Structure formats: C-alpha cells, structure tokens
Amino acid sequence: xxxxxxxxxxxxxxxxxxxxxxxxxxxxxxxxxxxxxxxxxxxxxxxxxxxxxxxxxxxxxxxxxxxxxxxxxxxxxxxxxxxxxxxxxxxxxxxxxxxxxxxxxxxxxxxxxxxxxxxxxxxxxxxxxxxxxxxxxxxxxxxxxxxxxxxxxxxxxxxxxxxxxxxxxxxxxxxxxxxxxxxxxxxxxxxxxxxxxxxxxxxxxxxxxxxxxxxxxxxxxxxxxxxxxxxxxxxxxxxxxxxxxxxxxxxxxxxxxxxxxxxxxxxxxxxxxxxxxxxxxxxxxxxxxxxxxxxxxxxxxxxxxxxxxxxxxxxxxxxxxxxxxxxxxxxx
Amino acid sequence: xxxxxxxxxxxxxxxxxxxxxxxxxxxxxxxxxxxxxxxxxxxxxxxxxxxxxxxxxxxxxxxxxxxxxxxxxxxxxxxxxxxxxxxxxxxxxxxxxxxxxxxxxxxxx
Amino acid sequence: xxxxxxxxxxxxxxxxxxxxxxxxxxxxxxxxxxxxxxxxxxxxxxxxxxxxxxxxxxxxxxxxxxxxxxxxxxxxxxxxxxxxxxxxxxxxxxxxxxxxxxxxxxxxxxxxxxxxxxxxxxxxxxxxxxxxxxxxxxxxxxxxxxxxxxxxxxxxxxxxxxxxxxxxxxxxxxxxxxxxxxxxxxxxxxxxxxxxxxxxxxxxxxxxxxxxxxxxxxxxxxxxxxxxxxxxxxxxxxxxxxxxxxxxxxxxxxxxxxxxxxxxxxxxxxxxxxxxxxxxxxxxxxxxxxxxxxxxxxxxxxxxxxxxxxxxxxxxxxxxxxxxxxxxxxxxxxxxxxxxxxxxxxxxxxxxxxxxxxxxxxxxxxxxxxxxxxxxxxxxxxxxxxxxxxxxxxxxxxx
Numbered sequence: 069x070x071x072x073x074x075x076x077x078x079x080x081x082x083x084x085x086x087x088x089x090x091x092x093x094x095x096x097x098x099x100x101x102x103x104x105x106x107x108x109x110x111x112x113x114x115x116x117x118x119x120x121x122x123x124x125x126x127x128x129x130x131x132x133x134x135x136x137x138x139x140x141x142x143x144x145x146x147x148x149x150x151x152x153x154x155x156x157x158x159x160x161x162x163x164x165x166x167x168x169x170x171x172x173x174x175x176x177x178x179x180x181x182x183x184x185x186x187x188x189x190x191x192x193x194x195x196x197x198x199x200x201x202x203x204x205x206x207x208x209x210x211x212x213x214x215x216x217x218x219x220x221x222x223x224x225x226x227x228x229x230x231x232x233x234x235x236x237x238x239x240x241x242x243x244x245x246x247x248x249x250x251x252x253x254x255x256x257x258x259x260x261x262x263x264x265x266x267x268x269x270x271x272x273x274x275x276x277x278x279x280x281x282x283x284x285x286x287x288x289x290x291x292x293x294x295x296x297x298x299x300x301x302x303x304x305x306x307x308x309x310x311x312x313x314x315x316x317x318x319x320x321x322x323x324x325x326x327x328x329x330x331x332x333x334x335x336x337x338x339x340x341x342x343x344x345x346x347x348x349x350x351x352x353x354x355x356x357x358x359x360x361x362x363x364x365x366x367x368x369x370x371x372x373x374x375x376x377x378x379x380x381x382x383x384x385x386x387x388x389x390x391x392x393x394x395x396x397x398x399x400x
Numbered sequence: 401x402x403x404x405x406x407x408x409x410x411x412x413x414x415x416x417x418x419x420x421x422x423x424x425x426x427x428x429x430x431x432x433x434x435x436x437x438x439x440x441x442x443x444x445x446x447x448x449x450x451x452x453x454x455x456x457x458x459x460x461x462x463x464x465x466x467x468x469x470x471x472x473x474x475x476x477x478x479x480x481x482x483x484x485x486x487x488x489x490x491x492x493x494x495x496x497x498x499x500x501x502x503x504x505x506x507x508x509x
Numbered sequence: 510x511x512x513x514x515x516x517x518x519x520x521x522x523x524x525x526x527x528x529x530x531x532x533x534x535x536x537x538x539x540x541x542x543x544x545x546x547x548x549x550x551x552x553x554x555x556x557x558x559x560x561x562x563x564x565x566x567x568x569x570x571x572x573x574x575x576x577x578x579x580x581x582x583x584x585x586x587x588x589x590x591x592x593x594x595x596x597x598x599x600x601x602x603x604x605x606x607x608x609x610x611x612x613x614x615x616x617x618x619x620x621x622x623x624x625x626x627x628x629x630x631x632x633x634x635x636x637x638x639x640x641x642x643x644x645x646x647x648x649x650x651x652x653x654x655x656x657x658x659x660x661x662x663x664x665x666x667x668x669x670x671x672x673x674x675x676x677x678x679x680x681x682x683x684x685x686x687x688x689x690x691x692x693x694x695x696x697x698x699x700x701x702x703x704x705x706x707x708x709x710x711x712x713x714x715x716x717x718x719x720x721x722x723x724x725x726x727x728x729x730x731x732x733x734x735x736x737x738x739x740x741x742x743x744x745x746x747x748x749x750x751x752x753x754x755x756x757x758x759x760x761x762x763x764x765x766x767x768x769x770x771x772x773x774x775x776x777x778x779x780x781x782x783x784x785x786x787x788x789x790x791x792x793x794x795x796x797x798x799x800x801x802x803x804x805x806x807x808x809x810x811x812x813x814x815x816x817x818x819x820x821x822x823x824x825x826x827x828x829x830x831x832x833x834x835x836x837x838x839x840x841x842x843x844x845x846x847x848x849x850x851x852x853x854x855x856x857x858x859x860x861x862x863x864x865x866x867x868x869x870x871x872x873x874x875x876x877x878x879x880x881x882x883x884x885x886x887x888x889x890x891x892x893x894x895x896x897x898x899x900x901x902x903x904x905x906x907x908x
Contacts, residue, residue, distance in 0.1 A: 072640070072643050072644070073643070074639055074640070074643050075639070075642075075643070076639070076884075082884055083884055086884075309543075318537075322537065324652075325894075380543070380580060380581060381543040382543040382544075382546040382547050382550075382580075382585070383547070383584070383585070384580060384581025384582070384584040384585060385581060385584070386578070386579065386581050386904040387903075387904060389903055
C-alpha cells in the first residue's frame with residue numbers, strides 16, 4: 069500500500085476498498101462491520117444505522133446541491149436496508165468567509181428533503197475553520213431508521229434473483245463533471261439526486277420479495293455489481309444493451325472516455341429481487357417520475373464466481389471490473 | 401488518449417477561430433486552427449480531439465459505408481434463409497425415405 | 510457468388526433517392542451495430558477457410574487495442590486469424606527517464622506542470638505525477654493543451670511547462686499551442702516534447718522481429734493502420750509497408766464495425782493474392798491527410814536522431830523536438846541542469862518489450878495481474894488504459 073493517501077483512495081472503487089479494508093476494517097473489526105452493507109443493522113435487526121460525509125464540488129449543480137445530497141445520501145443508505153429513515157444528525161464544518169445566503173439555501177434544501185423522507189434532524193454540530201482549512205463547506209449526516217423488512221442483505225443473493233435498476237444511470241457523475249467544466253460545456257443533463265425511500269416503500273407495500281438493494285454512488289453500478297458478486301459469492305451476468313443510459317450521459321461518456329457504469333449516482337439503485345416478482349417490481353418503479361427507464365439488466369449464475377460478466381448483443385462477453393483510478397474527485 | 405469523436409458544428413466564430421460543436425446534446429467549443437478557413441460550415445460533421453477540430457467527416461463516404469453494411473446484412477440473411485430451406489428439404493427428404501422404407505418392408509411381409 | 514465490396518455509382522444515387530440523412534447518432538450507433546458485426550464475423554469465417562497459412566494482424570494503435578478487447582472481437586474470429594497488440598500507446602512507450610523529467614519539473618517551486626490525463630499514473634523512479642501531486646507539486650491534468658493559455662494568464666509569476674505526449678494525432682495540437690503562445694506573446698509557457706511517430710516504430714518492429722523469426726512462431730503478416738494518426742498524416746505514410754516489406758495495411762476506423770470490415774479487407778487481400786495499402790476509414794482518412802496540421806507541425810518541430818521507447822529501446826528518427834529557433838520555449842534545454850540523466854532499466858520480470866513487439870501476450874508475464882496491475886503498474890503496457898496488459902486485465906480472460 070502507498071505511504072501517502074492519494075485522491076484515488078476516495079474513488080469508491082478499488083483503491084477505496086483497499087484503504088477501508090487494510091486500515092479501518094482491520095482496526096475496528098466486528099461482525100456487523102464485516103457485513104459491509106449500506107447501513108449497519110443493529111439492535112436485534114430492528115434498526116438501521118448509517119453515516120456519510122459530503123464534500124461535493126461545486127456546491128450547487130443541475131438537479132441538486134450539497135444539502136439535498138447530504139440528506140438523500142444517508143436516508144438512501146437506510147432505505148437500501150429496507151428501513152424507514154427517522155432521525156438524522158447534521159454536522160457541518162464551514163470555512164471562514166462562507167456566504168450566509170448560501171448556507172441558508174443549503175439548509176432549505178435539507179429541510180425539503182427531510183420532509184420527503186419523513187425524517188427529522190435531532191442533533192448536530194457546527195464548526196467554523198480558518199480560510200483554506202476546508203473547501204467552503206463539508207457536511208456529515210448520520211441516520212437511524214426503523215427496519216420495515218428484515219433480512220435484506222447484499223450477502224444473500226442467489227440464482228433465484230433477478231437484477232434490476234430503477235432508472236437510467238450515470239446522471240450524477242456526468243452532471244458534476246459538466247458543472248465543473250462549466251464554461252466550456254453546456255447540456256440539459258441533471259443529477260439524479262433523489263430520495264429513494266418512496267420507491268422502496270412502494271415495493272415493500274406491494275410485497276415484492278426483495279433480496280438486496282444498494283444505491284450506486286461512487287463507483288457506479290459496476291462497483292455495486294462487483295461488491296454483490298463478491299459478498300454473495302455469485303456471478304452476475306448483465307446484458308449490456310439492457311442497461312438504460314440517456315443520450316446526454318452517453319454524449320459525456322463518449323467525449324471523456326468514461327463508462328456509464330463507472331459514473332456515480334445519487335438517486336439510482338440496483339435491486340436483486342426474486343424472479344417471480346421481477347416484472348412487477350419494474351412496473352411499480354416505472355410509476356415514479358424519473359424511473360420510466362427502470363429495467364431488468366441481469367441474472368445470477370455460477371459461471372465465474374465473484375465476477376461480473378457483461379454480454380454484448382453480438383455474442384461476445386467480457387468482465388465488468390470495479391472501477392479504479394481517480395475518475396472524478398469530489399463528486400459526493 | 402485517442403479519444404477523437406464525431407460531433408456536429410452548431411456555431412462558428414470566425415474571428416477567434418472557434419466552433420461550437422454538439423455531441424449528443426453536450427456542446428463545447430473547439431479550436432479551428434487546424435482547419436482551412438473555407439472548409440467548415442454549420443451543420444457539418446467533424447472529428448473532435450482534445451479541444452480541436454481535426455477533420456471534416458465525409459458524409460458521402462459515411463452514407464456509402466452504411467449502405468454497404470445494409471447490403472451485407474441482407475445478403476447474410478438471404479444466405480441464412482437459403483441454408484435453412486436446404487436444411488428443411490434435407491430433413492423432409494430423409495423423413496420421406498424412412499417412411500417409404502418402412503412401407504416397403506411392411507409390404508414385403 | 511461474392512458481392513462487390515465497392516458499390517456501383519447507381520447505389521449512391523439510390524441512397525439520395527431514399528433520402529437517408531446522416532445524423533450524428535448514425536456515426537456512433539451504426540458503426541457499432543450488432544447485426545453488421547455478426548455479418549462481418551460470418552464473412553471473415555468463410556473467407557478464412559481459404560487462407561493458406563494462419564495470419565497475425567498487428568493493430569498499431571492503442572485505441573484499436575481498446576476497441577478489440579472491449580467489444581470482444583477476438584471471440585468472433587476463427588482460430589487462424591490472431592491479433593498481435595502493437596505499441597500504439599504513446600504513454601506506455603514513455604521511458605522512465607522522461608517520466609522522471611516530468612516528476613522533477615513538477616516538484617520545482619515556481620512550476621505548474623500541465624499534461625494530458627493519461628500521464629497521471631505512469632510510474633517513474635520516484636513515483637507518478639499523481640504521487641508528486643499528493644506531495645504538493647502543482648500538476649494539472651487538462652483535456653486540451655489550449656487550457657495552458659488560461660493557466661498561464663491566471664498565474665503570471667509561475668512557469669507553465671506543458672509536458673507534450675502523443676503520436677501524429679496530437680502533435681498538431683501542441684504546435685497550435687506554441688503558435689498561440691508566440692502570437693499572444695506569452696512569456697511563461699514552455700514545452701517538454703515527447704511526441705513520437707508511427708511509421709518508424711512499425712519498421713522497427715518488422716526489422717527486429719525478422720531477426721528473431723526463427724525463435725518465435727508469431728510474425729506480423731499485416732497491419733491494421735491507426736485511425737486518427739492517419740486523419741492527420743494521410744494514408745501516404747504507410748506506402749512503404751506493402752511495397753518494401755510485403756505487409757498489407759488497411760487503415761481502419763475505431764468502432765467495432767470498422768475493425769471487422771478492415772479485418773475482412775485484410776483477409777480478402779490474402780486470399781486474392783494481393784498486398785496493398787487500403788483505407789477502410791474512408792469517411793475521415795484521405796491519402797494526403799490534414800495538410801494544414803502537417804504544415805503547422807513542420808513549422809515548429811523536427812525529428813530527433815533517436816528516441817528511446819520503453820521496452821523497445823532506441824528507435825532512430827522516431828521522436829520530435831522543437832526546432833533550434835524555438836529553443837527559448839524548450840524546457841529540456843532551459844532546465845537541462847536539473848533534469849536527471851542516465852538510463853534506467855525496466856523491472857527485470859517485466860516482459861513489456863516482448864509484448865510490445867507482439868512476441869508474448871500479457872497472461873504469459875509472471876507478474877501480470879499480481880505485482881503488476883492497473884492500480885500498481887510496473888511495466889509500460891499496464892500503465893495506460895490502452896496498453897495491451899491493461900486491456901487484458903480490464904476486459905478479462907474471457908476474450
């Protein structure tokens with residue numbers, strides 16, 4: 069391992085996983101942590117518990133801002149374990165000289181998003197540091213949720229499951245990149261940042277047999293599929309042409325050499341549901357405003373365990389690997 | 401590195417030698433310093449590479465390539481159809497022979 | 510009965526009559542069309558049965574290696590047609606000595622080192638530019654060389670050094686930057702030139718392999734000509750290969766349909782007993798190329814006597830440097846005293862040299878995927894996403 073931390077260590081991909089495994093998991097070792105789920109299940113399986121920090125730059129971008137992101141990020145992690153978000157904390161570290169107007173705008177976004185999730189902020193902390201010590205504002209949110217359906221886990225996926233995605237992928241990563249390049253590029257692209265609890269609730273209410281869910285944040289859909297294949301010791305086979313990608317995201321990917329499956333999302337999640345319920349799950353998701361492209365993208369086999377295989381429509385296959393390198397720093 | 405991509409010219413700033421190009425809804429500016437002046441017009445398809453327009457795409461050639469591909473696919477489908485018919489006839493022929501052979505051996509009894 | 514490859518004039522007229530308008534989407538999707546790929550796979554399989562001997566096709570350009578591996582094209586070819594991956598990745602062939610130059614320059618207090626994104630992970634003796642940056646060096650990765658102009662204006666007290674890399678495709682853009690620097694009288698932009706040229710390395714590969722041909726089974730029978738090098742240089746630069754070396758060259762675009770069509774054209778040359786230079790990528794490549802770009806390059810650059818290619822050694826006349834009259838912009842001259850000299854050997858277990866010559870394939874390397882992988886590359890072929898080892902690692906052993 070390197071002697072200094074490089075930017076790639078925060079990418080949500082290989083280097084990130086290495087850092088977490090070799091430093092943090094090693095020191096904090098326990099059964100709950102080892103499960104590596106989106107949120108920890110504690111208190112006899114009744115509660116879900118998760119934390120996230122937000123350092124996105126720029127602070128305001130098409131479709132969202134750091135405030136909305138801060139609430140969605142943590143609430144979504146709870147929702148992904150089948151839990152209803154209930155209580156959040158909110159800690160901020162603000163750089164001296166930050167505009168009050170911007171802070172108020174960010175907090176307003178957070179309030180709106182909390183309402184969508186039905187959650188409240190019950191505790192927090194505020195620090196102000198000298199100019200240059202942080203880049204404008206960093207936010208941490210920690211959340212507790214009430215588990216509505218037990219047993220949802222990325223370690224339990226089997227051949228009885230079908231892999232589904234709730235909407236077209238890559239929008240957040242692509243939107244951040246466009247926002248950063250600001251002057252030179254212009255596009256109608258928007259981040260997909262959105263609270264996922266309403267969609268999860270709809271699926272649970274309809275009794276969909278959900279095995280696992282994970283939102284495809286840093287590292288994108290390919291990181292999720294690889295994590296699942298390793299955690300559940302399975303092979304996930306994906307039909308490349310069935311993965312929904314919007315034209316605008318395709319355009320950015322072409323231009324910059326990215327693969328949409330490696331781009332971060334903040335309102336897109338992958339589900340493993342029982343075969344029998346796959347079609348119904350897709351129908352339910354499609355009723356949500358931004359999910360018209362919800363689709364089945366793959367199945368579970370045992371051909372290449374712990375790997376993800378991408379199949380083309382002309383009969384060739386290749387592995388889809390966990391992204392590595394510094395794709396897009398500071399995207400969430 | 402070799403990331404050169406087809407884009408469409410939507411605006412030209414002759415004075416600053418810059419074209420605005422569109423790639424699937426994403427627009428960006430590109431330098432025209434590698435292209436001769438009279439050559440580029442709005443609506444042209446060009447190849448974009450690291451912020452420069454590298455060359456104009458010859459539309460006639462592109463369309464001819466696409467037409468060729470259509471032809472090849474049709475020829476391939478024809479071939480497949482022909483082979484499928486031959487195969488079907490072969491199978492029928494064998495079935496007929498088997499049936500006749502059976503009749504003959506029946507009659508022979 | 511074989512269909513003619515070239516359409517009669519009448520077909521073009523018919524195209525106009527059916528009013529097919531070319532849309533941008535066509536230029537992407539139609540050259541990746543599954544049915545067309547499958548159709549060419551069938552044609553190639555059929556024609557390959559008539560080949561007297563198996564053939565090895567070298568794709569020179571890293572972009573082609575990427576397309577071939579990403580779309581799984583070797584899985585579609587019969588066993589008597591194989592790819593040999595060439596050294597067409599200008600980052601991969603950058604010798605350690607020159608990466609060390611970049612590292613050393615970036616660590617200078619008043620320098621902002623600017624280069625293209627591909628250079629980020631390339632490891633030198635002390636680490637990569639990514640490592641330099643985490644140690645406090647001001648390194649900027651840009652999409653276009655022209656971004657240097659803005660950086661220079663925003664940092665008037667700093668020296669902006671553009672570390673220029675790339676084949677003929679990218680050289681004109683560096684020339685255009687220098688042109689702008691001179692016209693705008695900018696005094697704080699300098700250049701470290703690492704541009705290399707394709708025909709020299711193609712010649713070197715053939716020459717050096719012919720010496721070894723008895724010891725190895727693989728020899729290069731034909732070339733898949735680079736797409737975008739050829740857009741700039743024109744197809745004329747490959748004439749010597751069919752003429753003097755009896756190797757057919759087909760200049761190919763780099764969508765999967767382009768590559769399959771080009772392979773089909775190569776196979777047809779062999780079964781028809783021809784050996785010539787052909788262009789598949791007709792929509793962008795002409796014989797003469799982009800003359801204005803060539804003139805810009807010739808205005809500012811000249812060939813170096815030797816350029817060392819990582820894994821391949823010194824290849825004569827294969828690199829470019831600024832002409833003497835522009836030495837005030839040449840970082841290699843200005844910073845001569847701080848730039849490290851001396852040759853650096855590659856890692857002894859690294860067989861990149863053999864891989865770049867097409868004499869070995871990545872899985873045959875003892876450190877492939879273990880000590881040497883994209884997050885910790887040891888050899889040149891793993892360093893850039895277009896290197897053969899990186900492509901094999903990423904797209905896996907299924908191909």
